[in-house]
Amino acid sequence: MTQPDSVISLSPVPHDLVPIIQGLVQGSWPKTEVEREALFDALGFVSGTAIDSDDQDSPHQMTSLDLGLPGKISSTWDTYRQQFLSVCTFLYSSRVPQDPVTRSGFAVLQAELSEVYGAPERPWGDEDQSIRIWRCNGRSITLQLFNRRDSTVMLTVEDLALASVIESEEAAH
Numbered sequence: 001m002t003q004p005d006s007v008i009s010l011s012p013v014p015h016d017l018v019p020i021i022q023g024l025v026q027g028s029w030p031k032t033e034v035e036r037e038a039l040f041d042a043l044g045f046v047s048g049t050a051i052d053s054d055d056q057d058s059p060h061q062m063t064s065l066d067l068g069l070p071g072k073i074s075s076t077w078d079t080y081r082q083q084f085l086s087v088c089t090f091l092y093s094s095r096v097p098q099d100p101v102t103r104s105g106f107a108v109l110q111a112e113l114s115e116v117y118g119a120p121e122r123p124w125g126d127e128d129q130s131i132r133i134w135r136c137n138g139r140s141i142t143l144q145l146f147n148r149r150d151s152t153v154m155l156t157v158e159d160l161a162l163a164s165v166i167e168s169e170e171a172a173h
Helices: 005-007 014-025 035-043 099-116 160-172
Strands: 044-052 060-066 074-080 083-094 130-136 138-145 153-157
Touching: 014 035, 014 083, 014 099, 014 153, 035 044, 060 160, 074 160, 083 099, 083 160, 099 130, 099 138, 099 153, 138 160, 153 160
Parallel strands: none
Antiparallel strands: 044 060, 060 074, 074 083, 083 153, 130 138, 138 153
């Protein structure tokens, strides 16, 4: 499959994701539920139902999220101790390992994010589990390609300050 054919078959189009990511990165990170709701309203997100956790004592709570984009995508937003932590989306999923359309989605989205945020960090160097990280305005934007057993692209925008608190708490235990 040629690159142009792969890009045409991507849904959502990577270019449509960039303004959403920019909306999550610019401005202040929501500190209250009212601020989070206002951000989601501004971005056209629709919050769904809470996802039951196997660990009832977990400080994390995930909730389904509709980003208002076409295509088969699965999105959630996460809190930690009732504080808004992140938005996570799975894109271009296929049951086929090394799926060329999924790989194309990762490559195109990486290129588009790099145009806006510069070159990403590549912390693992393992191209079978490709991960790219951009840091901007107190957020991390993480793009990861999974393609060993099946194929999907995971895109996460996370509050770095709260993520740091979580890492410290987990290291203390």
